[in-house]
Amino acid sequence: MKNNNKKVWSKRFNLGTSKSFERIGSSIKVDKRLYKEDLFASLIHTKMLMKKKIIPTKDGKKIINGLNKIKSQIEKGKFIFKEKYEDIHLNIEKKLFDLIGPSAGYMHTARSRNDQVVTDFKLWIKNSSKEIVNDLTEVMKTLIKKSENNIGTCMPGFTHLKNAQPISFAHYLLAYYEMLKRDKKRFLNNLELLDESPLGAAALSGTSYKIDRQYTAKKLGFKKPTDNSIDSVSDRDFAIDFLYASAVCAMHLSRLAEDFIILNSDAYKLISFKDNMLTGSSIMPQKKNPDPAELIRGRTGINYGKLNSLLTIMKGLPISYFKDLQDDKSLVFDGYDTLKDTLIMSNELIKSLKPSKERMLKMANEGYTTATDFADYLVKEKKISFRQSYMISSKLVNYAEKNKKTLDKLSLVELKKFYKDLDKNVMKIFKVKNSMNSKSSYGGTAEKNIKKMIRKYKREI
Numbered sequence: 434m435k436n437n438n439k440k441v442w443s444k445r446f447n448l449g450t451s452k453s454f455e456r457i458g459s460s461i462k463v464d465k466r467l468y469k470e471d472l473f474a475s476l477i478h479t480k481m482l483m484k485k486k487i488i489p490t491k492d493g494k495k496i497i498n499g500l501n502k503i504k505s506q507i508e509k510g511k512f513i514f515k516e517k518y519e520d521i522h523l524n525i526e527k528k529l530f531d532l533i534g535p536s537a538g539y540m541h542t543a544r545s546r547n548d549q550v551v552t553d554f555k556l557w558i559k560n561s562s563k564e565i566v567n568d569l570t571e572v573m574k575t576l577i578k579k580s581e582n583n584i585g586t587c588m589p590g591f592t593h594l595k596n597a598q599p600i601s602f603a604h605y606l607l608a609y610y611e612m613l614k615r616d617k618k619r620f621l622n623n624l625e626l627l628d629e630s631p632l633g634a635a636a637l638s639g640t641s642y643k644i645d646r647q648y649t650a651k652k653l654g655f656k657k658p659t660d661n662s663i664d665s666v667s668d669r670d671f672a673i674d675f676l677y678a679s680a681v682c683a684m685h686l687s688r689l690a691e692d693f694i695i696l697n698s699d700a701y702k703l704i705s706f707k708d709n710m711l712t713g714s715s716i717m718p719q720k721k722n723p724d725p726a727e728l729i730r731g732r733t734g735i736n737y738g739k740l741n742s743l744l745t746i747m748k749g750l751p752i753s754y755f756k757d758l759q760d761d762k763s764l765v766f767d768g769y770d771t772l773k774d775t776l777i778m779s780n781e782l783i784k785s786l787k788p789s790k791e792r793m794l795k796m797a798n799e800g801y802t803t804a805t806d807f808a809d810y811l812v813k814e815k816k817i818s819f820r821q822s823y824m825i826s827s828k829l830v831n832y833a834e835k836n837k838k839t840l841d842k843l844s845l846v847e848l849k850k851f852y853k854d855l856d857k858n859v860m861k862i863f864k865v866k867n868s869m870n871s872k873s874s875y876g877g878t879a880e881k882n883i884k885k886m887i888r889k890y891k892r893e894i
């Protein structure tokens with residue numbers, strides 16, 4: 434078609450666009466990723482325009498054919514995206530003119546790029562959230578599997594990175610299951626919140642054509658159309674919620690990665706990874722470094738950054754559409770790509786993890802980790818107050834420390850120096866596995882609790 438190489442607004446302008454601004458202002462390199470959503474939304478929009486007799490059926494049919502051709506061209510890598518046409522929406526419209534001629538001019542009736550872009554973007558975030566939820570589910574399944582093999586694996590639980598109380602390694606891993614389960618809910622919650630179609634809000638005020646927004650909403654897979662046209666084109670909450678859910682999820686995985694780095698360090702040596710998840714050093718021949726864990730931890734910064742950037746873009750933006758909003762997409766795409774890789778790496782890393790069970794057990798017995806159990810024993814058996822028993826147990830720890838003994842190596846005679854009325858029954862208190870299994874309160878680390886929880890997790894996942 435003749436003259437189809439000009440910008441749609443060229444008639445109104447006296448000067449061509451500055452070359453540098455054309456490059457900087459164009460978003461096609463980024464938003465071509467929305468091509469599927471854009472074509473789909475245009476298809477539904479066109480069907481609605483035909484159904485409502487807003488455009489002639491013969492032109493509508495040509496548009497639909499053209500859109501299908503464009504789809505296959507893009508998917509075959511034959512579509513040339515042009516910076517000059519700014520974004521995916523105008524690139525597609527221009528191509529449509531090339532393919533079907535003037536009939537293409539009917540497509541943009543009763544809509545604007547403002548409602549078009551939010552519609553596309555919401556559809557993209559919907560699909561991508563589902564992807565993330567699937568990836569999260571995979572990591573959660575891996576955590577369950579690893580846990581099942583480690584219910585009886587006793588390790589030191591830490592607070593302040595100081596040995597605190599013995600716990601099961603499975604219980605430790607399942608703490609992360611809980612975090613990821615909440616992450617999943619955050620993504621799913623956003624899917625519910627964003628489930629309104631903005632298409633038909635047009636530039637900002639709605640349209641005078643007798644469009645059917647219920648129809649387009651339903652066909653696009655939204656629950657209903659949005660209620661306010663101005664909010665429709667200015668709202669980016671769904672992108673912020675997506676980035677927030679991503680940031681929190683990345684934060685959880687970063688904590689897991691940090692745990693792994695510490696537990697794998699030569700100072701701890703409590704876990705190891707298979708060689709396929711490690712890298713060597715260019716100078717130190719002995720090295721095996723847990724790089725994936727470090728990338729998981731480091732890239733959380735990217736996820737935080739994207740969220741912070743979008744919140745900042747939004748904070749001073751007068752209602753309704755401004756070009757500032759164009760950058761929302763690169764932030765969300767980058768956030769998505771980063772988190773996706775993080776989830777893939779996390780899953781593989783957990784799979785390749787091996788706990789050093791003996792060392793864990795030994796370390797669980799260091800640092801007087803059963804001192805609380807002794808205090809609790811005195812409360813339950815001797816009916817003294819916890820504060821009193823706490824004081825007695827403190828003295829016992831001081832004694833053990835001074836004599837360089839672990840608590841389980843103290844004799845009954847030694848124990849009796851701190852509380853006279855004791856018999857040999859007290860000795861079992863200092864076995865770390867007994868301590869672990871005594872924590873049978875709901876949600877506690879006792880093996881029988883963990884077994885119950887794993888059964889529950891398997892049902893719900």
Ligand code: ARG
Nearest residue numbers: 460520546547550754758759
């Ligand atoms: N590429 C634009 C964006 O992503 C599409 C909307 C353009 N609207 C406009 N009034 N310039 O935001």
